[in-house]
Amino acid sequence: MWRPPRRLPRSLCRAAATGPGRRLLLSTPIFYANGPPHIGHLYSALLADALLRHRRLRAAGPARLCTGTDEHGLKIQQAAAAAGTSPPELCERMSGLFCQALTQAGVAFTDFTRTSEPRHQRAVRHFWGALRDRGMLYKGSYEGWYCTPEESFLPESQLAERTDAQGRPCKVSLETGHEVHWTKEENYMFRLSAFRDPLRNWLRDNPRAIFPDPFYQRTLRWLDEDLPDLSVSRERSRLQWGIPVPSDPTQTIYVWVDALVNYLSVVGYPESHGVWWPAVHHVVGKDILKFHALYWPALLLAVGLAPPERILVHSHWTVRGQKMSKSLGNVVDPAVCVGQYGVDGFRYFLLRQGVPERDCDYYDEKVVKLVNSELADALGGLLNRSTAPSINPSNTYPCFSEPCFPKVLDSREAKGTGRASAEDYELVAAVASLPAQVDAYFEGFQIYKALECIAQCVRQTNGFFQRHRPWKLDRRDAAEQLWLDTILHVTLECLRVYGTLLQPVVPHLADKLLSRLAVGPGERGLSSLMFLARYEGKPCPFEGRQLGPDIGVLFHRLGKSETTKNRKQEA
Numbered sequence: 001m002w003r004p005p006r007r008l009p010r011s012l013c014r015a016a017a018t019g020p021g022r023r024l025l026l027s028t029p030i031f032y033a034n035g036p037p038h039i040g041h042l043y044s045a046l047l048a049d050a051l052l053r054h055r056r057l058r059a060a061g062p063a064r065l066c067t068g069t070d071e072h073g074l075k076i077q078q079a080a081a082a083a084g085t086s087p088p089e090l091c092e093r094m095s096g097l098f099c100q101a102l103t104q105a106g107v108a109f110t111d112f113t114r115t116s117e118p119r120h121q122r123a124v125r126h127f128w129g130a131l132r133d134r135g136m137l138y139k140g141s142y143e144g145w146y147c148t149p150e151e152s153f154l155p156e157s158q159l160a161e162r163t164d165a166q167g168r169p170c171k172v173s174l175e176t177g178h179e180v181h182w183t184k185e186e187n188y189m190f191r192l193s194a195f196r197d198p199l200r201n202w203l204r205d206n207p208r209a210i211f212p213d214p215f216y217q218r219t220l221r222w223l224d225e226d227l228p229d230l231s232v233s234r235e236r237s238r239l240q241w242g243i244p245v246p247s248d249p250t251q252t253i254y255v256w257v258d259a260l261v262n263y264l265s266v267v268g269y270p271e272s273h274g275v276w277w278p279a280v281h282h283v284v285g286k287d288i289l290k291f292h293a294l295y296w297p298a299l300l301l302a303v304g305l306a307p308p309e310r311i312l313v314h315s316h317w318t319v320r321g322q323k324m325s326k327s328l329g330n331v332v333d334p335a336v337c338v339g340q341y342g343v344d345g346f347r348y349f350l351l352r353q354g355v356p357e358r359d360c361d362y363y364d365e366k367v368v369k370l371v372n373s374e375l376a377d378a379l380g381g382l383l384n385r386s387t388a389p390s391i392n393p394s395n396t397y398p399c400f401s402e403p404c405f406p407k408v409l410d411s412r413e414a415k416g417t418g419r420a421s422a423e424d425y426e427l428v429a430a431v432a433s434l435p436a437q438v439d440a441y442f443e444g445f446q447i448y449k450a451l452e453c454i455a456q457c458v459r460q461t462n463g464f465f466q467r468h469r470p471w472k473l474d475r476r477d478a479a480e481q482l483w484l485d486t487i488l489h490v491t492l493e494c495l496r497v498y499g500t501l502l503q504p505v506v507p508h509l510a511d512k513l514l515s516r517l518a519v520g521p522g523e524r525g526l527s528s529l530m531f532l533a534r535y536e537g538k539p540c541p542f543e544g545r546q547l548g549p550d551i552g553v554l555f556h557r558l559g560k561s562e563t564t565k566n567r568k569q570e571a
Contacts, residue, residue, distance in 0.1 A: 021061040021062075023275065024063045024279050025263075025276045025281070026055075026065045027048065027067070027266075032069075036333070039334055042102070043350050044284070045109070047351070048067075049065060050442075053507065054439075054504040059525055067109045067113070068113030068266075069095040070255070071114055074151065074239050074255075075148060077240065088116070091116055095114055101335060104338055105338060105346070120261070124243050124258050125243065127261050136303075137188050137189065137232070140187070142185060142189065150173060153183070157225075158175065162179075185235045187231040187235070187251070189229045190299065192294075193227050209310060210313065211312055227294075260295070263296075281310045284312070286316065287316070296308075315360065317361070320363045344375070351505050352370065354448055378459060379498065380555045384553070386495070397542040400532070400535065400540065402534070404419045404420065427494075434457055434531075437450070454501055470488065493542075496531075497531050500514065500525075503524065516547060517547060518542070518545050518547050519542070
């Protein structure tokens with residue numbers, strides 16, 4: 001019998017070239033088309049979208065974002081029957097809803113894969129043939145507890161005893177609570193058990209392959225448990241809606257094998273995938289971690305391909321402390337949220353509040369409070385106050401005065417020099433270090449921490465503006481006018497940095513802010529972002545420039561009555 005190598009060959013370990021110019025494929029899961037999208041789906045997509053947009057701002061090289069719909073399997077077959085329609089008609093409708101929801105939320109996907117497409121099915125058949133030709137498959141009788149919603153067999157260790165709606169005893173999945181049924185059938189089996197050591201060595205050689213760390217540790221613990229061979233087909237008599245096993249019309253390819261291959265089919269497998277693979281970052285929910293962290297890498301190794309470079313895992317969203325479910329009637333529709341809070345408002349909330357390591361809670365009041373506080377009041381208020389005609393009648397990017405704000409090596413030296421205080425120098429230091437901090441948090445899949453840092457600096461800038469009360473300065477006094485211009489210059493420089501850094505999260509709002517500051521399209525990247533050049537003794541290209549047109553309110557405050565009206569006006 002073929003045995004896998006204990007360690008990956010160097011040719012498989014080597015990802016695409018690192019550094020500037022290298023390619024990267026970002027992916028969301030392909031979403032199961034048995035029901036409409038909810039905010040959990042949108043959260044996966046927004047995380048990947050923000051990573052893609054941030055990478056493009058860094059000009060780090062070609063990048064793609066793939067998403068799509070998973071359209072085969074028993075759940076689809078059953079959902080179509082319950083709806084009185086056919087599986088193709090159901091998938092056509094649901095796929096359209098997902099595509100619409102992602103587009104409406106501003107997700108800049110480059111590829112949308114449907115597993116019912118001929119190009120994908122061709123890739124799946126080729127992948128199956130590669131497994132078969134390498135001796136990775138065998139036919140055997142399989143029996144066990146099968147969970148239809150999860151489309152997988154579950155071992156006894158992952159089950160719990162419960163009672164069903166009729167009060168009868170039943171077994172359910174510990175992870176999801178879904179009921180399982182004893183199933184016995186003849187299937188094709190994948191030799192997963194042979195890959196324990198290769199998987200373990202891959203993970204130990206690549207400690208950031210699965211991130212955040214709690215999910216990496218969970219995967220290592222799974223490898224210390226029983227790792228039985230995996231059933232990778234279903235009897236066609238029970239599951240007709242799927243891709244038939246090549247040369248065996250009595251069997252249907254397991255929906256998860258079918259779905260996972262989408263990450264290859266989208267980059268041209270089996271001919272041209274090498275241009276992108278394995279420089280791939282999968283963004284997935286914790287509920288499908290095992291499929292992506294164990295089954296998928298093992299399947300790839302089995303056909304001679306390297307595992308993906310990284311698997312970025314996030315937790316779930318609850319609603320007022322409860323799991324979202326149709327039975328509770330608390331499933332949150334993304335389209336409704338975008339209508340209520342605006343595209344940028346809802347994007348900001350999910351990415352600001354979502355913490356990958358733990359479940360996060362959603363409720364309307366929480367969205368309103370956060371978005372009003374940080375976007376409408378702190379950021380929008382700062383822009384309005386610093387560009388108001390009463391305080392900046394010339395509508396220009398004012399000049400910076402070195403005598404008013406001299407450069408010091410230590411903020412404690414600021415006392416008695418110029419007009420700036422120690423707190424002002426702390427603000428300058430904080431904003432100067434902000435781009436590097438934000439970059440590090442994006443690289444570490446901690447977007448929420450990047451937004452925390454930006455929000456903190458916005459608060460500091462408001463404090464700076466309020467502390468010096470520029471509206472009280474006498475413009476007739478030349479010295480006062482210099483200090484007034486310097487206060488405005490520093491404030492606008494801070495706003496320019498915030499607008500630049502917020503582009504991956506709130507692209508429309510950031511565009512409005514930067515346009516108001518007359519920052520051109522070629523001046524919005526991260527590689528050339530420099531803060532307060534005049535403080536460093538360098539020329540500032542924005543100084544003296546006419547500001548852009550007045551945009552009015554940057555972000556309308558959310559309220560009970562006017563929310564929907566304002567969002568429709570913005571749309």
